[in-house]
Amino acid sequence: xxxxxxxxxxxxxxxxxxxxxxxxxxxxxxxxxxxxxxxxxxxxxxxxxxxxxxxxxxxxxxxxxxxxxxxxxxxxxxxxxxxxxxxxxxxxxxxxxxxxxxxxxxxxxxxxxxxxxxxxxxxxxxxxxxxxxxxxxxxxxxxxxxxxxxxxxxxxxxxxxxxxxxxxxxxxxxxxxxxxxxxxxxxxxxxxxxxxxxxxxxxxxxxxxxxxxxxxxxxxxxxxxxxxxxxxxxxxxxxxxxxxxxxxxxxxxxxxxxxxxxxxxxxxxxxxxxxxxxxxxxxxxxxxxxxxxxxxxxxxxxxxxxxxxxxxxxxxxxxxxxxxxxxxxxxxxxxxxxxxxxxxxxxxxxxxxxx
Amino acid sequence: xxxxxxxxxxxxxxxxxxxxxxxxxxxxxxxxxxxxxxxxxxxxxxxxxxxxxxxxxxxxxxxxxxxxxxxxxxxxxxxxxxxxxxxxxxxxxxxxxxxxxxxxxxxxxxxxxxxxxxxxxxxxxxxxxxxxxxxxxxxxxxxxxxxxxxxxxxxxxxxxxxxxxxxxxxxxxxxxxxxxxxxxxxxxxxxxxxxxxxxxxxxxxxxxxxxxxxxxxxxxxxxxxxxxxxxxxxxxxxxxxxxxxxxxxxxxxxxxxxxxxxxxxxxxxxxxxxx
Numbered sequence: 145x146x147x148x149x150x151x152x153x154x155x156x157x158x159x160x161x162x163x164x165x166x167x168x169x170x171x172x173x174x175x176x177x178x179x180x181x182x183x184x185x186x187x188x189x190x191x192x193x194x195x196x197x198x199x200x201x202x203x204x205x206x207x208x209x210x211x212x213x214x215x216x217x218x219x220x221x222x223x224x225x226x227x228x229x230x231x232x233x234x235x236x237x238x239x240x241x242x243x244x245x246x247x248x249x250x251x252x253x254x255x256x257x258x259x260x261x262x263x264x265x266x267x268x269x270x271x272x273x274x275x276x277x278x279x280x281x282x283x284x285x286x287x288x289x290x291x292x293x294x295x296x297x298x299x300x301x302x303x304x305x306x307x308x309x310x311x312x313x314x315x316x317x318x319x320x321x322x323x324x325x326x327x328x329x330x331x332x333x334x335x336x337x338x339x340x341x342x343x344x345x346x347x348x349x350x351x352x353x354x355x356x357x358x359x360x361x362x363x364x365x366x367x368x369x370x371x372x373x374x375x376x377x378x379x380x381x382x383x384x385x386x387x388x389x390x391x392x393x394x395x396x397x398x399x400x401x402x403x404x405x406x407x408x409x410x411x412x413x414x415x416x417x418x419x420x421x422x423x424x425x426x427x428x429x430x431x432x433x434x435x436x437x438x439x440x441x442x443x444x445x446x447x448x449x450x451x452x453x454x455x456x457x458x459x460x461x462x463x464x465x466x467x468x469x470x471x472x473x474x475x476x477x478x479x480x481x482x483x484x485x486x487x488x489x490x491x492x493x494x495x496x497x498x499x
Numbered sequence: 500x501x502x503x504x505x506x507x508x509x510x511x512x513x514x515x516x517x518x519x520x521x522x523x524x525x526x527x528x529x530x531x532x533x534x535x536x537x538x539x540x541x542x543x544x545x546x547x548x549x550x551x552x553x554x555x556x557x558x559x560x561x562x563x564x565x566x567x568x569x570x571x572x573x574x575x576x577x578x579x580x581x582x583x584x585x586x587x588x589x590x591x592x593x594x595x596x597x598x599x600x601x602x603x604x605x606x607x608x609x610x611x612x613x614x615x616x617x618x619x620x621x622x623x624x625x626x627x628x629x630x631x632x633x634x635x636x637x638x639x640x641x642x643x644x645x646x647x648x649x650x651x652x653x654x655x656x657x658x659x660x661x662x663x664x665x666x667x668x669x670x671x672x673x674x675x676x677x678x679x680x681x682x683x684x685x686x687x688x689x690x691x692x693x694x695x696x697x698x699x700x701x702x703x704x705x706x707x708x709x710x711x712x713x714x715x716x717x718x719x720x721x722x723x724x725x726x727x728x729x730x731x732x733x734x735x736x737x738x739x740x741x742x743x744x745x746x747x748x749x750x751x752x753x754x755x756x757x758x759x760x761x762x763x764x765x766x767x768x769x770x771x772x773x774x
Binding site for chain 1: 669671672674675676677678679680681682683685689690693694
């Protein structure tokens with residue numbers, strides 16, 4: 145399986161820099177997700193790799209092959225579209241067979257490959273149906289099978305699950321991850337859904353305004369975001385602004401604007417610098433029973449400003465001296481609105497980011 | 500049943516009858532005229548009916564009545580011209596429609612508008628001037644000249660319908676074809692064209708009917724040598740109403756046939772659904 149390299153890729157639309165000097169490598173067999181809000185350039189980047197967008201400058205390589213000037217049909221890529229793009233006048237079989245026929249494969253070989261393709265996406269028996277007779281999820285699986293049946297060097301997926309309802313999306317995420325593990329094709333996946341990205345990716349490239357802001361494993365991107373944008377994009381993050389009061393290796397102490405002293409982890413920070421403390425709901429623990437505040441770090445008193453029952457847990461909004469934090473708790477022993485509680489925020493889980 | 504209900508039903512029936520008369524009245528009048536042998540005012544229906552005029556028109560019976568000639572030569576000429584016009588017009592309209600739909604053409608909307616222009620102006624001034632030009636280049640009174648006029652008049656249907664058809668086909672379908680290895684040309688012929696077929700057919704039918712029924716341009720450019728069916732209708736309409744109504748009915752038949760065809764084809768389109 146070859147790797148994919150983007151080398152200083154630039155794409156402008158008039159004055160807008162849609163892709164701004166972007167360089168990255170997708171390692172062979174890896175599934176890399178381009179994650180970001182609308183307009184960050186992820187789709188444009190994908191279309192540049194697929195060949196439907198011409199670059200202003202930069203090069204693209206599949207393995208050793210420079211494909212920058214090669215038209216889409218000769219790049220050896222498989223493409224899965226957001227709206228499936230199945231050909232309505234052809235059956236499922238014909239949709240899958242079309243690419244194979246173009247390669248002039250014998251009928252029996254085509255038959256065999258189509259059958260294999262359908263069984264990979266668990267749609268055996270659907271050969272003679274027309275796209276209009278399929279549900280959204282089934283159409284998306286056919287679209288995936290159509291790309292896979294050609295055994296492409298690179299697989300590109302453009303928000304393939306965005307048109308499906310929430311429940312189906314969750315199911316299909318796991319199926320796509322499993323198929324990728326099974327086949328091991330070098331892939332680029334585009335989405336704006338961070339949960340989706342974390343489930344299926346080997347690595348995530350978070351993009352903003354045409355550039356890659358952080359590229360790392362899902363765990364690293366989530367727990368050690370490199371800046372405020374990434375921290376805010378992943379999970380539900382609350383920020384508390386303050387200044388660095390002490391640095392001991394990666395252990396940083398911050399004096400917040402509201403007068404609290406918080407300890408967290410941060411890199412390359414100096415005393416006096418302005419920073420944001422990034423706090424996620426799962427970092428906050430409710431304390432019951434007596435606690436010796438002199439020995440514990442990051443123990444605070446907060447007021448419960450909102451408590452919402454959302455089925456499997458209770459969603460809280462806590463007021464920590466003016467900063468509003470989101471927290472989660474069990475439905476048993478739920479705390480009522482207006483109550484004051486003690487919370488502890490584990491220092492090792494807090495990211496201190498340049499403000 | 501209450502009185503109110505009865506009145507409502509009666510009113511609906513009256514409305515239905517009136518609509519029926521409005522839509523089919525003129526055609527019934529035509530039909531009655533075509534089988535009238537003698538019909539003098541103030542009789543509401545012909546005094547004597549028969550199919551004589553039909554037989555004269557189809558060349559099965561000779562007659563000394565003025566204007567009663569076999570219309571078959573004119574009919575076949577009209578058909579031939581219409582078929583050639585469709586062929587040539589679609590040859591231009593299909594690529595033009597595709598280009599206007601899929602590419603950002605500079606002044607694209609101006610070009611589309613230009614195709615509409617011949618039909619937006621009063622026809623006589625256009626064709627009088629066209630006659631001058633055609634006379635100078637030797638096209639006046641010739642079949643090629645008439646063909647050119649029919650293409651001019653029908654082009655609006657050609658380009659507008661085909662470009663709307665192509666625009667309705669999602670570009671993603673072509674891109675999907677290219678992503679599995681099809682060249683642009685192959686993607687067009689295997690994916691875009693089959694999906695556009697109903698719309699292109701509708702466009703072709705409109706051009707055909709327009710050519711078959713075209714009168715004003717043919718009158719100016721075609722006379723005195725090119726005699727299409729509408730021309731024959733014109734010549735006989737002043738004094739031989741029966742004959743004229745026979746020709747009118749014959750001209751109506753292709754229109755009705757094709758309109759039914761289009762309606763059925765387009766309905767299948769919507770049921771089929773686009774991807």
